[in-house]
Amino acid sequence: MCPQGLASPTSDIRLFAPLEQDAPQASITDNLVNRKGYSAGKNKESKEAQLSAQDLNHLFSLARLIIAKYRPSSSALSFLISGRRRARRPSLEKHDQRALKYLASVQALSFVEIFTLRDVLEASEILYKYIKPTPLVYSRLLSRELGCDLYVKLENLNPTNSFKVRGGIYYIYKNYDEVRGTGVITASMGNHAQSIAYAGQLFGVEVRVVMPDWVSEVKKNSLRELGAEIITYGKFFDEAAAYAEELARKRGYKYIHAINETQLYPGVATMHLEVIKELSSVGQVFNPIGGGSGAIGACIVYKNFDPRIRVVGVQAEGASAFYESWRSGRLVYKESVNTRAEGLAVAKAYEVPFAILRDRIDDIVLVSDEQMEAAIRELYYAVRQVAEHAGAAALAAARKVKQSLEGSKKKVVVMLTGGNIDAQQYARILSGGRT
Known part of the structure; x- marks a missing residue:
């Protein structure tokens, strides 16, 4: 839901010129962007799976841009058209069980399941x-x-x-209904914190930041100007992050991990x-x-x-x-x-x-x-x-x-x-x- 009183994202993504109405609708829709286990062809009953004509335009515009500007390799073209990826899929070795457990918890066992070009296009629109x-x-x-x-x-x-402000605005916008009441807490050496504080001020969400005390005054002052509460703790990011997560559990804030938050x-x-x-x-x-x-x-x-x-x-x-x-x-x-x-x-x-x-x-x-x-x-x-x-x-x-x-x-x-x-x-x- 769009934060009340603020502009909602336009339905017209203008990053790429739309294709003609009679553009062929091939399987690129499944393979280029929408690879989360569903597609317009495979699961027609699911509303989530349906692609609008506008979506198709964006996808074909992307494909056209690739071919026109980059002349992709044969393996890339094969992937775009057929969905057959020639490169090997990543594997998690036994000693990475912690990573495997975390990724499974967010249903992100492969690269494309974490986020796709469709998500990037949506983010740019916002x-x-x-x-x-x-x-x-x-x-x-x-x-x-x-x-x-x-x-x-x-x-x-x-x-x-x-660059971090891009992530902060997108995150708060997408999670506005959840965080507008609880407020958020995060840990950062500065730039991520400023991104969340800026977005919090933009959307009227309370922000608290845990950071090591050695972080530069210019970054601390920027946070204060954006209305964030600063809590100093620890020598390194990892210590600050652990303390921020502890405060979130105790006080009911929404915790935003500066690194693992997809x-x-x-x-x-x-x-x-x-x-x-x-x-x-x-x-x-x-x-x-x-x-x-x-x-x-x-x-x-x-x-x-x-x-x-x-x-x-x-x-x-x-x-x-x-x-x-x-x-x-x-x-x-x-x-x-x-x-x-x-x-x-x-x-x-x-x-x-x-x-x-x-x-x-x-x-x-x-x-x-x-x-x-x-x-x-x-x-x-x-x-x-x-x-x-x-x-x-x-x-x-x-x-x-x-x-x-x-x-x-x-x-x-x-x-x-x-x-x-x-x-x-x-x-x-x-x-x-x-x-």
């Missing part, structure tokens, strides 16, 4: 009532340096200066849908991994449009739990993290992102704080944009693997995911000093 798409800019300076056509997605220009993902994924809509011949996308929602969005969008598009995750050297989990095939917990990148300071790999990304992300690059700070300077001089450490991580990774990009005929995209950085710290970085 979000564009409240925020605008962010710019995707070409940088001649960075392209010259890296030897490829490089584009920067400016997620720092969102209302909370971070209803955040479709909103976040809209930033990648915007890239696909605007830019053809994408070859590689660099996206930071703190919890993993941004990388998940990248995989669901790019891999459905063209499986050959490489999705590269980026982690801090001092907070590499996801990287180590991905390399070893099992969930890894770190006793501590050591990075100035607040948005990447996560001590372990979480069940849901790990299960989704382990067989789908193409590579993960580790970068140092110094490399991120050099990228912060580069983003200022090249595109005149403010980036926090995590926000600059994607460019830092692209610079680190520069040799693999030189001479690429495909376009490279780095996601500038956030710009919430303390002014004094930013000034020191621009001057070349340590923070």
Whole structure:
């Protein structure tokens, strides 16, 4: 239900031009978007399974866009037309029983059952009532340096200066009836918290945030301005999250897990849908991994449009739990993290992102704080944009693997995911000093 007094989503998704009325209605409807165990053809009696003419238009528009812009591989076309996936399905090994149990509890045993392109389209329809798409800019300076056509997605220009606001608005909108009475509680180092606080203010929902006390004052002040109650607890995200969940049980708040909550993902994924809509011949996308929602969005969008598009995750050297989990095939917990990148300071790999990304992300690059700070300077001089450490991580990774990009005929995209950085710290970085 739409929050009272606020605009409801329009029934006309305008991301893609509708097809002609006589467009053929093939099995793409089952295979491209709607793969949750039902389809318009298999279960005609179910209202949930029915696809409207508008849905069909959107699906065929997507298919047409894929063919026109990306010339998919034969395996991708086979998948679109027949639904036969040539790539192997992910498997969860015995030592991942905890992840298996969690995924089973949310009926998310496979990638496509967590969310689909239809969910991303719905999320974009909702979000564009409240925020605008962010710019995707070409940088001649960075392209010259890296030897490829490089584009920067400016997620720092969102209302909370971070991509996370997309997930917050989508989540509160979808769960408004449940949370308007109880309020919500979450844990975060900052950007996720701001996204929930912004959405709470937008829809009139009380928000409480548990965060470690070392989080920057700029993020704490932003939360207070958005009307959120701040509760400081723990040294790391994991401790703050456990305390937030405990408070939710005791006081009846709706708890939103910043990383495992799958209803955040479709909103976040809209930033990648915007890239696909605007830019053809994408070859590689660099996206930071703190919890993993941004990388998940990248995989669901790019891999459905063209499986050959490489999705590269980026982690801090001092907070590499996801990287180590991905390399070893099992969930890894770190006793501590050591990075100035607040948005990447996560001590372990979480069940849901790990299960989704382990067989789908193409590579993960580790970068140092110094490399991120050099990228912060580069983003200022090249595109005149403010980036926090995590926000600059994607460019830092692209610079680190520069040799693999030189001479690429495909376009490279780095996601500038956030710009919430303390002014004094930013000034020191621009001057070349340590923070």
